[in-house]
């Protein structure tokens with residue numbers, strides 16, 4: 001989002017905080033980036049923008065909103081973006097109005113997800129072929145969202161769409177709604193024949209295409225996503241774009257997320273033992289509400305990767321966390337054991 005002369009000082013401060021958060025974001029990932037996962041990621045990346053899993057406009061309108069949307073503000077700290085799925089402008093606007101009390105920091109429209117279920121509902125990546133419809137969705141969302149920023153996440157194209165003219169036309173048309181921020185997953189989605197998982201690996205990554213988009217639309221904020229799995233790479237791309245969005249690498253190797261956050265925002269790398277202990281306290285609080293420990297620890301399994309003893313820690317958090325009675329103590333005990341074994345190895349050396 002680019003500051004304009006019409007903004008109040010309050011609005012432009014709000015925008016620059018939002019842009020700062022977007023320098024590093026954790027991608028929306030179904031079944032993965034749920035509220036427990038976001039609490040964990042917040043400890044690793046205190047200033048980054050964290051995305052929810054996609055929630056469809058219909059689910060928000062007809063479903064159990066507290067279950068779908070709750071929790072983020074008290075537990076996860078700002079900023080968290082709510083990703084919406086849908087293609088009906090009125091429903092998307094209604095979903096935003098209904099979601100407002102949950103105070104997300106941003107609303108994002110999913111124009112990148114290739115699954116069959118999503119295509120039959122006419123949303124996700126297939127919408128790249130309908131830029132005018134996406135523009136109308138964004139116009140309705142921006143009106144409903146008031147001061148809250150609205151963004152788009154898309155691919156560089158779909159199927160046999162020309163990745164040069166197709167993407168330019170898409171972005172140019174959608175930007176007429178007033179949306180200023182695009183997050184581009186730097187590969188096409190191939191809608192026939194590939195599973196969603198294959199669609200995240202087989203279509204080749206093309207960062208240069210996203211670079212040309214950035215050069216052509218200098219007034220827009222373009223973030224890049226896809227295949228970023230090293231700290232130096234994240235730092236280098238963050239300098240070229242408005243931000244980097246990290247998906248699988250952040251989830252599977254959480255400590256890398258902490259390292260990326262430290263490098264991009266210039267703070268100390270989060271101490272992973274302290275993070276584990278904080279999650280133990282969080283798990284106790286959720287346990288008292290009936291949340292199973294495994295629902296929390298399943299997101300943390302990669303935290304100690306690379307340390308000797310990581311395997312035993314991981315095993316404790318996956319196996320001992322399954323029982324109904326298991327609480328934060330499982331995390332505390334496993335973490336202390338790991339710390340003790342590291343200290344005794346150091347002393348022996």
Ligand SMILES: Cc1cc2nc3c(=O)[nH]c(=O)nc-3n(C[C@H](O)[C@H](O)[C@H](O)COP(=O)(O)O)c2cc1C
Pocket residue numbers: 027028029030031032053054083110111112113153185200225226227228245246247248249
């Ligand atoms: C398990 C999983 C679930 C995903 N769910 C969503 C989703 O709900 N919405 C979305 O826009 N993208 C979704 N994605 C795609 C990611 O947001 C991201 O664009 C993609 O994984 C590429 O980034 P990466 O290479 O850093 O993982 C999902 C990816 C994974 C691995």
